[in-house]
Amino acid sequence: MSTINNNINRNINELPQFKPIKPCVLLYIYRAQAQFVLDELITEARKTKIFTIVPEIGSLFSNYMFIHVELVQDSQAIIALIEYCTERDRNSSYYHIVHNFFTIIFDSSKIIQTWGNLLDLLVPYAQYGLFASSDVSQAQSINVQKIFKPWYNNIFRHDIQCQQYRKYDEIDSSLCTCCHRPYKSSSCQWSISRAIAYTFDERYDYYMHDIHKCLAITKLGHVINGKWTSQKLNAYKQKQFIKKKNP
Ligand SMILES: [Zn+2]
Structure with a gap:
């Protein structure tokens, strides 16, 4: 397992x-969008329990915002790309639809996943x-970045050659020599691209669109919340590998 990872990293x-x-x-959500699409967003949001939110970097201006909300459903994911402009949209029925959407998803019966602290990410958008x-x-929130580390460390334990072997599996330490554990301090936080690379052996580039960021957070949240074991993760990776060879 770790040998494969060393090569890959x-x-x-x-x-x-x-x-x-x-x-x-x-689903592209903006004021001129067809009413049935906006209605569908509300209907689907009511049916969905888990959402992933990614505020787009640099989309925060005094009267314009852009935000990605993924509706994580059993068989599919719906990503709503929501555009809102205060001057243009404030007194329209569109405002009420978007407002209603956020009321639904911040209800205590729903769960919001983010990479980082939800409140820190969204407070600037309250304006x-x-x-x-x-x-x-x-809102009930899950900081996937925070729960990733204990899950990962429990699956990817220290190598037999590592000084930390069998001692402190869950802790990142400066004494650790494992290649598959890139962080050597408990205060370090994983980057999303490393989390994807080290867990799934897939490349997530930092410049990829925020749609991919949504999907990456959801994928990591899926395996952590589903308490995936290393057997389950390996079986998944094996299946992807076979698919690639025989598309
Ligand atoms: Zn180690």
């Missing part, structure tokens, strides 16, 4: 491209009046 650029865990549909900071703070 040295050649991260040669890894196959990141693949989402389930098929995905895009648009589509939701309040208090709505975000009462």
